[in-house]
Amino acid sequence: MSQIFRVGVAGVGAIGRNHARIMAELAANSGGSVQFAAIYDVDQARAAELASQYGTRAVSDLGEFTDAVDAASVAVPTVAHREIGGFLLEKGRHVLVEKPIADTLDDAQHLVNLAAAKNVILQVGHIERFNPVMKQLEQHMTRPKFIEAHRLSPFPNRSIDIGVVLDLMIHDIEIVLHLVKSPLVEVDSVGIPVLTRREDIANARLKFADGCIANLTASRVSPEKMRKIRVFQSEAYLSLDYQEQSGWIYRRDGMSIAREEVQIEKDEPLKCELAAFVECARLGKRPVVSGQEGAEALRIALQITEQIQKGFATGA
Numbered sequence: 001m002s003q004i005f006r007v008g009v010a011g012v013g014a015i016g017r018n019h020a021r022i023m024a025e026l027a028a029n030s031g032g033s034v035q036f037a038a039i040y041d042v043d044q045a046r047a048a049e050l051a052s053q054y055g056t057r058a059v060s061d062l063g064e065f066t067d068a069v070d071a072a073s074v075a076v077p078t079v080a081h082r083e084i085g086g087f088l089l090e091k092g093r094h095v096l097v098e099k100p101i102a103d104t105l106d107d108a109q110h111l112v113n114l115a116a117a118k119n120v121i122l123q124v125g126h127i128e129r130f131n132p133v134m135k136q137l138e139q140h141m142t143r144p145k146f147i148e149a150h151r152l153s154p155f156p157n158r159s160i161d162i163g164v165v166l167d168l169m170i171h172d173i174e175i176v177l178h179l180v181k182s183p184l185v186e187v188d189s190v191g192i193p194v195l196t197r198r199e200d201i202a203n204a205r206l207k208f209a210d211g212c213i214a215n216l217t218a219s220r221v222s223p224e225k226m227r228k229i230r231v232f233q234s235e236a237y238l239s240l241d242y243q244e245q246s247g248w249i250y251r252r253d254g255m256s257i258a259r260e261e262v263q264i265e266k267d268e269p270l271k272c273e274l275a276a277f278v279e280c281a282r283l284g285k286r287p288v289v290s291g292q293e294g295a296e297a298l299r300i301a302l303q304i305t306e307q308i309q310k311g312f313a314t315g316a
Contacts, residue, residue, distance in 0.1 A: 005282050006037035008069035010062075010084050012050045014156075015098060016041070016075030022274050023073070024054035034278060040065035040072075066091045071121070071281040073274060074098060078162055082107040085122075089114040094121040094281035096274070099174075100166045100301065101294035108295040115291055123277050123287035124294025126174045128227075130272040132264045133240040133247060137179065137231060140249060144179055146232040147214040152222035155195055163198030165191070165305045166298075169218035172229070173204075173304075174289065174297035179231065182210035184300065191308035194221045204304045238262070 007027065009019045020039060027036040036056045041047035047058035059065045065072070066087065071094035074085045078100055085097045089111065101124045102108040115122035128134065149172040156167075177184075186207035191199030200221045206214040227242035240247035240262070247262040280287045 004035045005033060005278070006035050006068060006070045007278060008036070008038040008040065008056075008065060008072040010040045010065065010072050010074045010088070011076035011080075012039055012041045012046055013043075013075065016073075017050055018270055019073045019075050019274065020050045020054050020056075022268075022271050024056070025271070026275055026278060034282075038065050038068040062087055066093060069093060071095070071278065073125070073277065075125075078103045078166070082110060085111055086114055089118055089120060089122065092118050092120055094277075096123040096125055096277040096287075097294075098125040099127075099294065100124075100162070100170050100298045101291060102298065103162065103166070105295065105299055105302065108291075108298050112291040112295055121277070121281045121284070121287055122291035123280065124289045124291060124297075125273060126171060126289045126294065126297065127269045127273050128171045128175055128242055129178070129288050130269040130276065131242050132245050132267050132269075133229075133242055133262075134175075136240060136247060136249075136262050136264060137175075137229070137238060140236065140238050141179060141231050142233060143210070144212050144231050144233055146212065147176055147179065147229065149176070149214070149216045149229045150226050151217070152219045152224060152226040154223065154225070155200075155221050160196050160198075163191070163193075163196070163202070163305060163308075164200050164218045164220045165189075165202050165204075165301050165308070167218075168220060169202055169204065169216055169304070170297055170301045172214075172216045172218070173206075173300050174293065175229070176206060176214045176216070177293070177297060177300070180208050180210070180212050180214070182208040182212060185209050187300070187303055187307065189304040189307045190311060191304075193312070199305070199308045202304065202308060206300070 027034045051058035073096040189204035191202030194200040201219040230239045236251045245266045
């Protein structure tokens, strides 16, 4: 591989165009050590437009794209993650694949195994792990007893190939698995379709072996946007807003509750995520969200989705 580290973006739709913007910024601020080498998209006009805007080149052939890069972010539709991500991994390229890692566990494990066999980095784009509020969760939480998360948005007109669990709730599933160091023992979930044939509103209750309960709600047909989490433990609870990057910690003070504002240094999570990926790929470091962790979040999300679909079938 070349001395200059070459990065690219595969898929520049609604999400991928932001990947392209940030990859261009990372390259511009790298002092010449990183080059934004190529954009790949089946929509050649869109790829050319973004390439012109960010000073790189557009390619319409996946093989040509692979030859041009050392590492790439993959922001194509979920159903194409195995095809595109797998091709890049097979050729020894480092890959960040947007969440969910795939739409089946077989495809997810294929990508994980391929990355291990080729000794390359596979990172999964669970962006909230790079939200500055996560530092507060990790610093203040020791043994969570109850976690409540709400993730609501208006209908996005994208990702309609998957339901709201794989589209939105999977963020909170992965975070909960990260925070709760205990086996999952029970899942109870419900959901309904509204604008698509898949679930557009869903709720899941996760019970862990250590007694922790996580209650997760996701909707993509809400009139408002909300991305909040509350984590309770015996002596305190933390209430955080991913969207506003703000929050409060509440501590027991005798027979009353003391409230303290959490100091959060705001930043753009996607920029942090892509910068971390490039660093991991260049230096061979372990990514924050590995392929295996992405696959485990997918496993739970698919279990929830299966329960919901059974509810559709029975009319429950």
